[in-house]
Structures are given as structure tokens and as C-alpha cells.
Amino acid sequence: KQEVTQIPAALSVPEGENLVLNCSFTDSAIYNLQWFRQDPGKGLTSLLLIQSSQREQTSGRLNASLDKSSGRSTLYIAASQPGDSATYLCAVRPPAGGGSNYKLTFGKGTLLTVNP
Amino acid sequence: DTEVTQTPKHLVMGMTNKKSLKCEQHMGHRAMYWYKQKAKKPPELMFVYSYEKLSINESVPSRFSPECPNSSLLNLHLHALQPEDSALYLCASTRLAGNYGYTFGSGTRLTVV
Numbered sequence: 001k002q003e004v005t006q007i008p009a010a011l012s013v014p015e016g017e018n019l020v021l022n023c024s025f026t027d028s029a030i031y032n033l034q035w036f037r038q039d040p041g042k043g044l045t046s047l048l049l050i051q052s053s054q055r056e057q058t059s060g061r062l063n064a065s066l067d068k069s070s071g072r073s074t075l076y077i078a079a080s081q082p083g084d085s086a087t088y089l090c091a092v093r094p095p096a097g098g099g100s101n102y103k104l105t106f107g108k109g110t111l112l113t114v115n116p
Numbered sequence: 117d118t119e120v121t122q123t124p125k126h127l128v129m130g131m132t133n134k135k136s137l138k139c140e141q142h143m144g145h146r147a148m149y150w151y152k153q154k155a156k157k158p159p160e161l162m163f164v165y166s167y168e169k170l171s172i173n174e175s176v177p178s179r180f181s182p183e184c185p186n187s188s189l190l191n192l193h194l195h196a197l198q199p200e201d202s203a204l205y206l207c208a209s210t211r212l213a214g215n216y217g218y219t220f221g222s223g224t225r226l227t228v229v
Contacts (some may be wrong), residue, residue, distance in 0.1 A: 041121075042222055043206055044159070049217035089158060091218075102134035102147065102172060102210075104218065113213050 004092055006107035013080055020108045021075040024091035028068050031093045031101065035064050038109070040089045041056050047088075048075070052095075076097045080114045088113050109115050117142040118223035122207050124130060128227045131197060134176030137224045139190040145219070146189040150182060151206040153223075159206055166212060197228045 013019055021032070032051050046095045048057045048064040050073065056065040059088040063076040073090060091104040120141045129135045139148065140158075142205035147166045151159035165181055165184040181193040207221040 032215055036220070041204065043120075043224060044208075044218075044220040046217055046219065051215050069200055102164045102166070103161050104150070104153070104159075 001032075002092060002094065002105045004090060004105050004107040006088075006090060006106065006110050009108065010111040010113075012113040012115065015080060016083060017080050017114075018076070018078050018114040019080055019112070021077070021090075021112070023075070023089050023107055025073075025092050025105070026096075027069045028071050029095055030068065031095050033064075033066055033073050033090060034104070036060075036072075036089045036091065038089060040087075042112050061081060077112075080112075082114045082116050085112055085114050118219070119143075120204075120207055120209055120219050122205075122221035122224050125222065125225075127195045128229060129194065129197065130229055131199075132197045133197075135195065137192040137205055137207075137226075139192075139221055141209045141219070142188055143209065143219065144187075144211070145209035146212045148184060148189060149191070149208040149210075150192055151208060151220075153204040153206055163192075168194055169189060194219045194226075198228075199228050201225045207212070 005024045007022045034049045035047040038044050050057050050066040061078040066073045087109040090105045090108045119177045150162040153159040161174050162176045163182045168184045179196050183191040183223045206223045208218045210216050
């Protein structure tokens, strides 16, 4: 059974700092990994999708890496801003084939606070 | 249109009420999902529809009844809910072919009193 762990559970940083959020998963047989952002009481906003064959994806100040063999992904946020404060979730999707392919396994998230 | 739209945003209902949550997308996605999320927990899968047919029911109580009238619309009918069913209900959609990501709606905050 796939398990996803996110460390740290909470992180507080001053504005402008570069930071790294970690996600690890127990089964390296994944189809892809997706990073989401969630503001309090809101839905999930997709940040980056990394295919199992890819090593990294970038969008603006965000960079996500994937090391499938070691079961790890990191989300790097450059020059953090107070508006980046949110919960960040990573989710892995199992390989294609079978009904379980639809089911994402989520980590419990990292609550990020960026202080002005 | 790259959004999943959920209505209503907030809903308060009594335990004897019947209500429905609505989800709509116009991205041509043929898989749609209902997730339930309790405070400070990750989302939990409830139902999956593919090609408008129910393909996964994660052992959800029958007081939750999903419906997919067409490829753009997904409903969740609620009846005789319990206070512990209070949560954020999220709808998501994906394409069925290719290595795709999930698009989530903004959710319906449900409170059962």
C-alpha cells in the first residue's frame, strides 16, 4: 500500500527566504506526482505535475524535482512571499491499468507561513 | 475554460433535509471525482465516474448518492446526514487518456446540524 509522507508538517520563514518542502513515498511504481496548494477552507490548486519519467518541473518561482528510485520529491520555492502562505500537498498516482489508477494518495501536507 | 465549478460554496443542512451538491467542468474531462476533506486532513476519495458511469465507490454510506447526468456535470445528493459528515466536499476532474493531472474545484463547505 502506497504511503506518502511530507516533512516538515509546518514551516515558518521570513519573507524573501528560499525554502524546500519534502515529500516521500514508499512505492516507487508511480505514474506521476502532483503538488497542490490549498488555502484555508478552499479547494486544491495544482502547482506542478511531474511525470514518472521526468526529473523536474518549473513554474515561475517554483521548482519540483522527482527521484523515483529513492521515493522522493521536493518543492523548491524561491524568494518566498506572504502570499505563498498555505498548505502544500503532494499526491502520487499509481501506474496505469486497473481501477486503482484513478486514486491519488496524498501526504498530510506542509503548512507554510511566510512572515512579512 | 480550465476550471471545475462547485455550487454552493457553503451549505448548512439539518439531519432530516435533502440537499444536492453540484459540480461542473467544460474541459472535456471524462473522469470526475468526489472527495471529502476533514479539517487538517488530506482529501479522501469517495466516488469516481468515468464516461458518466460509476467506476469506484469507496464504501461510502448510502446517505451519499452520486449522479453524473452528462459528461460535464456531477451531482452529490445528500439525505439524512449526520453531524460527522460535516466537511469540505471537493470535486475533481481529469482526462482519461494520457499522463494527466487532476483539476479540483473550490469545494462546498457542508455543515450538518
